[in-house]
Amino acid sequence: MSQRIVIKTDFDLFDAWESAFAAAGIEAIRWSDRERFLDSIRYALVWQPAPGELAAMPALELVFSIGAGVDHLVGENIVPPHLPVVRNVDPGLTAGMVEHVVYHVIRLHRGMAGYETDQVARRWCPRPQTPTWDHTVGVMGIGQLGGACAEALKHLGFRVAGWSRNPRNLPQIDCYHGNDGLPDFLAQCEFLVCLLPLTSDTRGILNRHTLAMLPRGAGLINVGRGPLAVDEDLLAALDSGQLGAAALDVFNQEPLPRDHPYWTHPGVTITPHVASITMPATSALHIIDNIRRHQEGRELTHTADLSRGY
Ligand code: NDP
Ligand code: OXD
Numbered sequence: 001m002s003q004r005i006v007i008k009t010d011f012d013l014f015d016a017w018e019s020a021f022a023a024a025g026i027e028a029i030r031w032s033d034r035e036r037f038l039d040s041i042r043y044a045l046v047w048q049p050a051p052g053e054l055a056a057m058p059a060l061e062l063v064f065s066i067g068a069g070v071d072h073l074v075g076e077n078i079v080p081p082h083l084p085v086v087r088n089v090d091p092g093l094t095a096g097m098v099e100h101v102v103y104h105v106i107r108l109h110r111g112m113a114g115y116e117t118d119q120v121a122r123r124w125c126p127r128p129q130t131p132t133w134d135h136t137v138g139v140m141g142i143g144q145l146g147g148a149c150a151e152a153l154k155h156l157g158f159r160v161a162g163w164s165r166n167p168r169n170l171p172q173i174d175c176y177h178g179n180d181g182l183p184d185f186l187a188q189c190e191f192l193v194c195l196l197p198l199t200s201d202t203r204g205i206l207n208r209h210t211l212a213m214l215p216r217g218a219g220l221i222n223v224g225r226g227p228l229a230v231d232e233d234l235l236a237a238l239d240s241g242q243l244g245a246a247a248l249d250v251f252n253q254e255p256l257p258r259d260h261p262y263w264t265h266p267g268v269t270i271t272p273h274v275a276s277i278t279m280p281a282t283s284a285l286h287i288i289d290n291i292r293r294h295q296e297g298r299e300l301t302h303t304a305d306l307s308r309g310y
Helices: 012-020 031-037 092-109 112-120 144-155 178-186 208-212 231-238 280-295
Strands: 004-008 027-030 041-046 064-067 135-142 159-164 173-176 191-194 218-222 242-249 268-269
Touching: 004 031, 012 027, 012 280, 027 031, 041 280, 064 191, 064 218, 064 280, 092 144, 092 191, 092 218, 092 242, 092 280, 135 144, 135 178, 144 159, 159 178, 173 178, 208 231, 231 242
Parallel strands: 004 027, 004 041, 041 064, 135 159, 135 191, 159 173, 191 218, 218 242, 242 268
Antiparallel strands: none
8 A cells, every 4th residue: 555644734844744755655745635645645744633634534544743742633533542643752853942942041041131132222231140050940841852951951050950740860850740849849940941741730830829939030931832821920920020031932822912912021032933843854754763663563652642641
């Protein structure tokens, strides 16, 4: 049977996917062309499929998430229950996330926003500097991406704490887990990086209660998902000074509405959900490997458990 993978993506990267899959003898099909191939599409690589769209492909054997997050695949009639879901775990995606997180932690640590304001005012105003090892960065979610960020921040000298659902043991990272471990974890985070998946347990976890547990003036970097944060609580924490700054890449509504207060808040830095973008050349390798594993009856790697939400 032909090897066809249909691709639904927000980014116009079809040509790159097509050539990466062609090298492995797999034919890539554009989402807009899928009706012609419905009976022969065996694999789907998707971002935000609508209910019923995957169920309409009777030959489908595997679903690949274009993103590391699979919250877009959770919901009624989105993924037929018998189909395994493989999420995106890829060195290119990890490297991009490490760059983004390290950039923002350093930007906050070195007070760059102040110098940017000074430049606009033509003001020469050196400020004192402190070493990284005097500061603690907390990473919420120390999986594939959060774990790599924690390690990179540790290499820069920061004290690093991590928080996960289950007990974890990462070299030189102070690991906390579960609801019981959250207050002690948050109490030390002068910079908080949120790299949690969006699940029923984590929705709204950045709220007035948890933000109040941070040291006053802490900096927040949310790269997980927008609905992890309660926007009103986050804005109130910024306005009161409980939060010193927030670098936000993900939002409750994307694109962020033009009239949203985040756009103009002096403490907020916005990026349009680009902390790390899936790169076809490297991600395809992991997809092709899983297709081979599936064909040979071997165990798949990086499957998601949709009932758990990640
Ligand atoms: P992983 O599944 O590898 O790691 C998830 C981590 O979150 C694990 O440490 C897990 O704990 C922890 N976690 C999950 N639920 C809870 C909970 N209830 N309480 C405490 N910890 C919890 O995911 P990735 O690192 O690959 O990706 C993380 C998220 O990053 C994605 O789901 C996505 O939302 C986001 N992302 C954002 C991008 C962007 O451009 N902004 C790009 C890519 C991803 P445990 O270790 O115990 O399982
Ligand atoms: C992802 C994302 O989950 O880009 O990979 O948000």
